[in-house]
Amino acid sequence: MSDDLTSRKCTPCQGGIPPLGKDEAEALLAQAPGWLLAGSGKRLERSFLFKNFREAFDFVVAVGELAETQGHHPDISFGWGWATVSWQTKKIKGLHENDFIMAAKTSALAESHHP
Numbered sequence: 001m002s003d004d005l006t007s008r009k010c011t012p013c014q015g016g017i018p019p020l021g022k023d024e025a026e027a028l029l030a031q032a033p034g035w036l037l038a039g040s041g042k043r044l045e046r047s048f049l050f051k052n053f054r055e056a057f058d059f060v061v062a063v064g065e066l067a068e069t070q071g072h073h074p075d076i077s078f079g080w081g082w083a084t085v086s087w088q089t090k091k092i093k094g095l096h097e098n099d100f101i102m103a104a105k106t107s108a109l110a111e112s113h114h115p
């Protein structure tokens, strides 16, 4: 991997470290308002509501662009006026602090998409 910060990818995405335990994940959840642990504590999920399809779609595109810049990618489902975003570090089949950072960034994007 390059030294260039702009080209670095999520370190936990390379695997080889343990996922967060339930207690650790629950503690971090306090800093991620609105997010819930799903999949027996292996995923972080939140649903967002929007005024229409376009706003939901634009939000999904913005989260996708964020994912590409960060090298860490969510599972997203969406439809007319809603989107559900799920974060997990797939390489470790569970959660890492990075997922909580991405969740916080996702929430900030949602706020800017329905002012």
Ligand SMILES: C[C@H](O)[C@H](O)[C@H]1CNC2=NC(N)=NC(=O)C2=N1
Pocket (backbone or CB within 6 Å): 009, 010, 012, 013, 014, 071, 072, 073, 074, 087, 088, 089, 090, 091, 092
């Ligand atoms: C090489 C590449 O960076 C990795 O495969 C990344 C890509 N994006 C990823 N995203 C997520 N959510 N989990 C991963 O383990 C992951 N791995």
